[in-house]
Amino acid sequence: MSLSQNPLIQEVLEKYKPIWALDHASGLLEWDLETYMPVDASKPRGFAFAQLALMKQQHIVETAGLLSKAEKLTGLSDQERGILRVAKRDADYYTKIPPKLLEELERTPKEATVAWRDARKKSDFSMFKPWLEKIVDLKKQEAEKLGYVGHPYNALLDRYEEGATVADVDKVFSLLVPELKRILKRVISEGKFPPKHPLEQMQYQEEAMRRVNQELLTILGMPEKTFRMDISTHPFTTGIAIEDVRITTRYEGTDFKATMFSTIHESGHALYELQMDPAFEYTPLSRVTSLGWHESQSRFWENFVGRSREFTKLIYPTLKKNLPFLSGYSEEDVYRYFNMVRPSLIRVDADELTYNFHIVLRYELEKKLIGGELSVSEIPSVWNEKMEEYVGVRPRNDAEGALQDVHWGDGYFGYFATYSLGNTIAGMIFDRIRKDLDLEHVVARAELGTIKQWLKEHVHKLGATYSPKELQRKQLGEAYNPQPLVKYLEQKYLT
Ligand SMILES: [Zn+2]
Numbered sequence: 001m002s003l004s005q006n007p008l009i010q011e012v013l014e015k016y017k018p019i020w021a022l023d024h025a026s027g028l029l030e031w032d033l034e035t036y037m038p039v040d041a042s043k044p045r046g047f048a049f050a051q052l053a054l055m056k057q058q059h060i061v062e063t064a065g066l067l068s069k070a071e072k073l074t075g076l077s078d079q080e081r082g083i084l085r086v087a088k089r090d091a092d093y094y095t096k097i098p099p100k101l102l103e104e105l106e107r108t109p110k111e112a113t114v115a116w117r118d119a120r121k122k123s124d125f126s127m128f129k130p131w132l133e134k135i136v137d138l139k140k141q142e143a144e145k146l147g148y149v150g151h152p153y154n155a156l157l158d159r160y161e162e163g164a165t166v167a168d169v170d171k172v173f174s175l176l177v178p179e180l181k182r183i184l185k186r187v188i189s190e191g192k193f194p195p196k197h198p199l200e201q202m203q204y205q206e207e208a209m210r211r212v213n214q215e216l217l218t219i220l221g222m223p224e225k226t227f228r229m230d231i232s233t234h235p236f237t238t239g240i241a242i243e244d245v246r247i248t249t250r251y252e253g254t255d256f257k258a259t260m261f262s263t264i265h266e267s268g269h270a271l272y273e274l275q276m277d278p279a280f281e282y283t284p285l286s287r288v289t290s291l292g293w294h295e296s297q298s299r300f301w302e303n304f305v306g307r308s309r310e311f312t313k314l315i316y317p318t319l320k321k322n323l324p325f326l327s328g329y330s331e332e333d334v335y336r337y338f339n340m341v342r343p344s345l346i347r348v349d350a351d352e353l354t355y356n357f358h359i360v361l362r363y364e365l366e367k368k369l370i371g372g373e374l375s376v377s378e379i380p381s382v383w384n385e386k387m388e389e390y391v392g393v394r395p396r397n398d399a400e401g402a403l404q405d406v407h408w409g410d411g412y413f414g415y416f417a418t419y420s421l422g423n424t425i426a427g428m429i430f431d432r433i434r435k436d437l438d439l440e441h442v443v444a445r446a447e448l449g450t451i452k453q454w455l456k457e458h459v460h461k462l463g464a465t466y467s468p469k470e471l472q473r474k475q476l477g478e479a480y481n482p483q484p485l486v487k488y489l490e491q492k493y494l495t
Contacts, residue, residue, distance in 0.1 A: 003279060004080045008070050012087055013283055015063050019090075020282045022056045024240060031238040031246050035230050039114075046110030053106045060094040067091055079285065082465035086284035089162065096145045105138055109411035116409035123399035125380045132408055133376045136369050139413045143370060153370045156414030160291040161421060162467045164480070166367060169417045172424055172482050173360050177390075179486045184353045187341050187493050195342040199256070199329065206251045208322040213249060213263045215318045220267045220301065221449050227270055234348070234406070235262040237298075239273035239288075242281050256323065257338055258349075260315075261302050268301030269294055271452060275460035290468035291415065292480075295422025296429060297455065303352050304430045304488070305451065307338050310443035341493070343391045345400045353489060356423060357390035362405070362416040370413060427485025428476045429455075 004010055026049060033045055067088050076084070097105070112131040119128035143155040151166045158164065187193055217229070225243075232248040239245050247266035249259050272288055280286040288294045305311055312335040319334065320326045326334070341351050347358035365382060368374035374382065383402040388394045395401030407415055433439060433454055442450050458475045472479040 003083065003283060003285070004077070006073065006076070006080065008066060008073065009076075009080050009083060012063060012066055012070065012083060015059065015066070016087070016284055017282050019056055019059045020286070022052050022059070026052050027238050027240045031240070033110075034232050034234075034236060034238075035248065042110050042114050046107045049110060050103045050106040053102055054099055057094040057097075057099060057102055060090045063087055064091045064095055078465055082463075083284050085467065086287070086464050090284070093146065093159075096147070097142065098145070101138070101141055101145065105142060105411060108134060108138060109409060112409045112411075113406055116403065116406060120399050120403040123397040123403065125398040125402055128403060128409065129376055132379075135408065135411050136376060136413075139411065140370060140372075151367065151371060153367045153414060156370065157417060158414075160412075160415050160418050162290055163469050164290075164292070164417075164421065168480050169363060169421070172420060172480055173356075173363070176356055176420065176424075176482045176486065177360060179482075180353060180356060180489070183486075183489055183493055184341070184343070187353060188343075192336075193339050193341040193493060194336060195340065197337040197340055199326075199333070199337040200340075201254060202256070202323070202325045203254055204256050204323055204325075206253070209251060209256055209259050212256075212315075212318055212322050213259060216260065216263050216315070217267060219314070219446065219448055220264065220271070221452050222267055222270065223274060226274055229263070229266075235266050237266045237269035237273070239270075242274065242276050242278055242286060245270045245273045256319075261306060261338075264306040265298040265302040268298035271301075271455065272297045272460050275452070275456040276463045277461045280463045285463040285465055287464045289462070289464045289466060289471055290421075291418035292421030292425055293459065293468055293471065295419055296425035297459070299423050299426040300429055300455075304426060305439075305443060305448070307352070308440070308443060309335055310440050312338060314443065314446055339492075343393055345387065345391070345393055345395050346404055353493065354391055356420045359416055359420040361386045361390055362407075363420075366408070366413050366416065421480060424480055424482045424485055425472065425476070427483075427488055428472070428478075428481060429459075430488055431484040432476050 002010065003013065029045065029048060029052075033042075037045060067084065070084050073080075073084075094102075108131075112128075112135055115131045116128050119125065139156060140152065143152040146155040146158075148155040148158075149165075154165045157166070157169070188195075213229070227245045227247060230246065230248045231250060233250060235248045235250055237245065237247045247263075247270050249263045249266065251259055272294060276286055313331055316331045316334060329337075339351070341353050343354050344350060347355070347362075350358055361383070364386065365374065365379065369376070369379075380398055380402045384395050387401065430439075433451070437450060437454060439451070442448070459471070462471065466474060469479045
């Protein structure tokens with residue numbers, strides 16, 4: 001069934017078929033780059049990405065005329081308005097960014113990440129510095145071409161989180177940071193959630209954790225024939241189509257919770273993509289509405305469900321069966337191990353209480369880089385100072401500090417903030433879903449399909465029909481309120 005009977009919108013949808021196919025191809029190339037691509041192939045891959053982006057630009061620019069005619073349409077359905085909203089965003093972007101800049105924005109990061117990898121291996125920021133300078137310069141140009149109100153960072157943030165501004169993000173952090181500091185201080189002094197646990201050191205067989213992860217995928221109700229799970233250093237999810245989603249996990253041989261929670265996290269992302277309305281396929285609506293919403297899904301499953309007492313109880317027998325070293329550990333021990341609290345240097349290893357400090361640090365630095373208040377050469381020292389201020393630990397070298405994440409090398413400026421917006425939205429979902437479901441009981445009875453169904457109805461099936469703020473107001477009552485997240489953390493860690 002067509003999403004619209006309006007001839008103008010049908011024409012827009014027709015124009016989107018090749019655009020969808022180009023995204024499909026880039027998505028698959030991206031997945032391959034992160035999983036199986038030979039190391040030396042980054043140059044031709046960068047070239048291919050740039051050429052595909054230019055083709056996409058040509059197709060999208062062609063829709064501009066249609067879209068300006070469509071502006072006069074009235075009496076449209078929510079879906080029709082959504083189609084035009086997303087298509088207009090695409091058209092704006094690709095008409096404002098000149099092809100030469102677009103080509104550089106696509107190509108440079110693919111080569112910069114190779115330099116970043118080498119620099120991190122040698123823990124030498126100076127090797128990455130010229131690349132980062134080039135990327136910051138390109139991102140500033142991008143912001144200028146796109147235009148903005150207020151801070152230039154708004155132009156970049158809007159690419160990942162439509163309509164969100166530094167004012168929104170600053171407001172979230174101004175509440176979150178002092179509250180998290182307060183909770184963290186008490187948790188550390190009480191010692192109930194330990195900074196270290198003997199289970200971290202236990203060695204496991206990869207086969208054993210593969211079986212556990214398989215069981216997790218079953219419990220979460222991941223639809224077997226529409227996804228696959230591979231291995232990568234940094235786990236991620238790529239949506240290729242509504243019936244083709246790729247996730248990855250990692251097996252490091254110790255600290256078995258890492259592979260478990262990355263599997264749950266990426267499954268949370270995957271379900272969002274997999275549970276969209278199938279009628280949206282090949283159209284502008286077959287996308288997640290924002291990265292903040294995307295992250296809310298992964299965090300909701302990982303933390304609010306996965307790290308709960310009820311879920312620990314549910315998975316404990318499977319863990320015990322596969323990990324012989326668990327015979328001396330109770331369910332309560334495993335719960336404490338899942339919820340260790342340790343201020344640490346590395347974002348991806350951070351616990352629920354310290355994670356957002358890592359984000360505010362990067363957000364403040366990149367806002368200043370884009371605003372021209374900070375130079376790239378100052379990054380390592382400012383990073384270390386901020387890390388000490390927020391997390392209370394100081395990196396010993398650049399690999400532990402400013403070189404730890406690939407995002408900036410990848411050109412993802414404006415992206416980090418969405419991690420904390422995602423945690424914020426996850427907190428709001430936790431509050432809202434409990435008005436409809438007895439969440440603890442549902443998890444205890446292994447009826448996770450009920451949660452999956454709730455998220456499908458309220459979030460997933462809608463795809464990009466509504467903007468991130470509209471979707472929050474519609475389904476959660478308001479936008480970006482960190483209070484429920486604080487309340488949840490307080491109840492979990494302080495009572
Ligand atoms: Zn994620």
